Amino acid sequence: MLRRPDFLWVYAVVFIAFLYGPVLLMPLFSVNDGNFATFPLKGFTLRHYSSMATNTSMLLALQNSLKIAVIVSLLSTALAIPAALAITRFRLPGAAPIVSFMMLPLVIPSIVMGVALLVIILKFLGIQLSLWTVAAGHILICLPYCMSVLMSRLEGFDPSLEEASRDLGCNAWQTFVRVTLPLAMPGVISSLLMGFIISFDEFVIAFFLTGTENTLPVYLYSQLRFPNRLPGTLALGSLILIVSAVLVVLAEIIRKRGVPSGNPGDL
Amino acid sequence: MTDAPIIAMSGLVKRFGTLTVLHDITFDIERGEFFSLLGPSGCGKTTLLRILAGIEQPSEGTLLIDGQPMAGVPANRRPTNMVFQSYAIFPHLNVEENIGYGLRNMALSKSEAAARVAEALTLVKLEGLGKRNAHQLSGGQRQRVALARALVCRPKVLLLDEPLSALDKKLREEMQLELRALQRTVGITFVFVTHDQEEALTLSDRIAVMDKGHVLQIDSPRGLYERPESRTVAEFIGSMNLFSGRVTQVDPGGMAEIDGPAGRFRGIARPGLAPGDAAVAAIRPERIRILRAAPADGINAVAAALQASSYLGDRSLHVLVGTATGQQITVQSGPAADDTPEGGAAGLWLGWGAEAGLILPG
Numbered sequence: 001m002l003r004r005p006d007f008l009w010v011y012a013v014v015f016i017a018f019l020y021g022p023v024l025l026m027p028l029f030s031v032n033d034g035n036f037a038t039f040p041l042k043g044f045t046l047r048h049y050s051s052m053a054t055n056t057s058m059l060l061a062l063q064n065s066l067k068i069a070v071i072v073s074l075l076s077t078a079l080a081i082p083a084a085l086a087i088t089r090f091r092l093p094g095a096a097p098i099v100s101f102m103m104l105p106l107v108i109p110s111i112v113m114g115v116a117l118l119v120i121i122l123k124f125l126g127i128q129l130s131l132w133t134v135a136a137g138h139i140l141i142c143l144p145y146c147m148s149v150l151m152s153r154l155e156g157f158d159p160s161l162e163e164a165s166r167d168l169g170c171n172a173w174q175t176f177v178r179v180t181l182p183l184a185m186p187g188v189i190s191s192l193l194m195g196f197i198i199s200f201d202e203f204v205i206a207f208f209l210t211g212t213e214n215t216l217p218v219y220l221y222s223q224l225r226f227p228n229r230l231p232g233t234l235a236l237g238s239l240i241l242i243v244s245a246v247l248v249v250l251a252e253i254i255r256k257r258g259v260p261s262g263n264p265g266d267l
Numbered sequence: 268m269t270d271a272p273i274i275a276m277s278g279l280v281k282r283f284g285t286l287t288v289l290h291d292i293t294f295d296i297e298r299g300e301f302f303s304l305l306g307p308s309g310c311g312k313t314t315l316l317r318i319l320a321g322i323e324q325p326s327e328g329t330l331l332i333d334g335q336p337m338a339g340v341p342a343n344r345r346p347t348n349m350v351f352q353s354y355a356i357f358p359h360l361n362v363e364e365n366i367g368y369g370l371r372n373m374a375l376s377k378s379e380a381a382a383r384v385a386e387a388l389t390l391v392k393l394e395g396l397g398k399r400n401a402h403q404l405s406g407g408q409r410q411r412v413a414l415a416r417a418l419v420c421r422p423k424v425l426l427l428d429e430p431l432s433a434l435d436k437k438l439r440e441e442m443q444l445e446l447r448a449l450q451r452t453v454g455i456t457f458v459f460v461t462h463d464q465e466e467a468l469t470l471s472d473r474i475a476v477m478d479k480g481h482v483l484q485i486d487s488p489r490g491l492y493e494r495p496e497s498r499t500v501a502e503f504i505g506s507m508n509l510f511s512g513r514v515t516q517v518d519p520g521g522m523a524e525i526d527g528p529a530g531r532f533r534g535i536a537r538p539g540l541a542p543g544d545a546a547v548a549a550i551r552p553e554r555i556r557i558l559r560a561a562p563a564d565g566i567n568a569v570a571a572a573l574q575a576s577s578y579l580g581d582r583s584l585h586v587l588v589g590t591a592t593g594q595q596i597t598v599q600s601g602p603a604a605d606d607t608p609e610g611g612a613a614g615l616w617l618g619w620g621a622e623a624g625l626i627l628p629g
Contacts, residue, residue, distance in 0.1 A: 163322050164355035166342040168369035168420065178368075182359045 023241065030234035035227070048235040058236065061219035064131055065200055068215060072138040073195030079139070080146035080191060085180070088154040089162075103144045113141065114208035121209065129211035137209045138199040145198060146191040149255060153187025154180075186254050193251035197244050216240065271334055273298045273424060273456045274319065279328035281314055288314050290480045292328070296424075296458060301450050303459045303467040305503075306477035312460045313352075315477075316426050319458060321345045333423050343372075348417035349426040352433070354409045356401045362388075363397040365412055369420040387415040390449070407438050414446075418453060427459045431466065443469050464504050468492070476500050496537060498627050501549045508555070508596050510548040510569070511629050514540050523626040524566070529592045533566050534624030547629035552599040554623040557585065558616040567619050571596055573612035587617065
C-alpha cells in the first residue's frame with residue numbers, strides 16, 4: 001500500500017478543526033465559571049446547567065418543542081409511507097418529476113418558505129399563528145427527508161416477498177401489515193427520528209410561524225439579547241447538540257442495519 | 268368435472284406498453300400433470316406463470332382454473348400457490364411461521380394449523396428445523412421451505428418459477444428427483460418453468476416449448492425429442508444435426524426427400540411440406556453411423572473427415588466436418604462401437620436409415 005502524503009493529513013486535520021471547532025467551543029464555555037464567552041477560562045462549574053431546572057420559561061419552550069417534534073415525526077412519517085410505497089412499488093407516469101417536486105423543500109431556503117407560509121396562513125387561510133402552524137410548517141420540510149429514508153429502505157427488498165404474501169392468500173392491506181411494514185421497520189424508525197430531530201432543531205420557520213408560545217430554538221435566540229444569560233444559553237445549546245447528535249447517529253445506525261444485500265433470498 | 272382440464276387458456280395475450288410478450292396462448296393443462304414451460308430467457312414463460320398465479324393480468328384472452336373464470340380474481344383468491352425463483356422466504360419470520368403464513372387466512376384451529384405445518388415439514392424433510400430463522404438456512408433448505416409454504420395451502424395447482432436454478436449442480440439433480448417424487452405423492456398439478464431442457468425432460472409429463480412469446484410445441488419428453496415439429500424445437504431439445512435443402516419429393520406414406528449442398532436426404536416428413544419448399548433434414552447424433560465406404564443408394568450419405576473424438580466411457584462423441592459444405596457434424600457412438608474410426612480420419616462416410624431422420628420446414 002502507498003503511504004498517504006503528509007500534506008493530506010494536515011488538510012484533513014484542518015478540515016475537521018474548522019468543521020467542529022466552533023461547535024465544540026460551546027460546551028467548553030458552558031462549563032466556564034464566568035459570564036463572558038472569552039479566554040482565558042476562569043474555572044469549572046455546572047451551575048449554568050443546574051440553573052436551567054428552575055428556568056420555567058425555558059422548560060415551557062422545551063415542552064413545546066418536544067410536543068411539536070413528536071407530532072411532526074409521527075405525521076410526516078405516516079404521510080411519507082404511502083407516498084414512498086407508491087413511488088417504489090408502482091410504475092407511475094411521471095414518477096421522477098413527482099419525486100423531484102417532493103424533494104424541493106430541501107433546496108428552498110427556509111426563510112423563503114417561512115415568509116411564504118406566513119402569508120398563506122395569515123392572508124389566505126386566516127388562521128391564528130400557534131404551535132400548530134409551526135408543526136404544519138415542520139411537516140412540510142420533514143417530508144422529503146422521511147421520504148428518502150423510507151424509499152431507500154423499500155427499494156432494498158425483494159418485491160417477490162410481497163407477491164408471495166398475496167399468493168398465500170393475503171389481501172393488499174394484510175400484506176402491508178404482515179410483510180411490508182415489518183421489513184420496512186428500520187426505515188420507519190429512522191424516519192421517525194429524522195422528523196423529530198429536524199423539527200426539534202428548526203429555527204427559521206418556527207420563528208415566523210409561532211404565535212405567543214416559543215419553541216426551544218426561538219427561546220434560545222431571544223435570550224441572546226441578554227449578555228449575562230449567555231452561559232445559560234450555551235449550556236442549553238450544548239445539551240441540544242448532544243441529544244441531536246445521538247439521535248442522528250441512532251437513526252443512521254438503524255437505517256443501515258439489516259439493509260438486504262442484492263442476492264435473491266439473502267438477508 | 269374431474270375430466271375437464273385443471274387449467275384452460277384461450278387466446279391469452281400479454282403486452283407491456285407496446286411490447287407484446289405473449290401471443291395468443293391457447294392450451295390446456297390436465298389434472299395431476301407435471302407440466303413444464305420450457306424456453307430461453309425472455310420467451311415469456313415466467314410471465315405466463317405469473318398470469319396463472321394472478322400476479323399479472325392478461326391483456327386479452329380467457330383463463331379458466333378448475334372450470335372457474337379467473338378474470339378479476341386476485342392472486343390471494345386463486346387456488347394456486349407459487350414457489351418463487353428467489354424463494355421469497357420472509358426474513359422476519361422463522362421456518363414454521365413462513366410455512367404457516369398462508370394458513371392464517373384459512374378458517375383453521377390452532378392445533379389443526381400446527382399439525383399441517385408439521386406435516387409439511389416432514390414432507391420436505393425439514394423436521395426439527397421449524398424454529399430456525401430464515402437466514403440460518405442453506406439454499407436447498409430455503410427451497411424446501413418455499414415448497415412447503417406453498418403446498419401446505421393445498422393448492423389445486425402448484426406454480427414453480429425456475430426453483431432449481433439457484434442450486435449447485437449436484438443439489439439440483441437431487442432436488443429434481445425429490446420434486447418428481449413429491450408431485451407423485453401429493454398428486455397436485457405442477458406447472459414448472461425452466462430454461463434447462465434436461466431438467467424439463469427429466470421431470471415432466473408434458474412440456475410446452477416457448478420462444479419469443481409463442482408456444483412452439485406441446486408434447487411428452489419423448490415426443491419432443493423424437494418428433495420435433497420445427498427446426499427451433501429440434502435444435503433446442505438435445506443436439507441435432509441439420510442439413511438444408513429443397514423438397515424434391517413427398518410420398519403419400521409420410522416420407523419426403525430433399526436435395527441440398529450436402530447431398531440427398533430422406534426422412535419422416537412434417538405434414539404440409541410440398542416439393543420446392545425450403546426444408547432441413549434433421550438427424551440425432553446417436554442415429555448416425557460412421558462408414559468406411561459410401562452407401563450404395565447415395566441417400567442420407569455425407570462424406571466427412573474426423574476432426575476430434577472424445578471417449579466418455581458409456582459413449583464416444585465424434586466431431587466431423589462435411590467435405591461438401593464444411594459444416595460440423597456431431598456423431599455419438601456406443602461403448603463398444605467398432606465404427607470408431609482409427610487411423611484414417613479422412614475419407615469417411617456418415618449414413619443413417621430413412622426412418623431415423625426427419626424432414627422439417629426450414
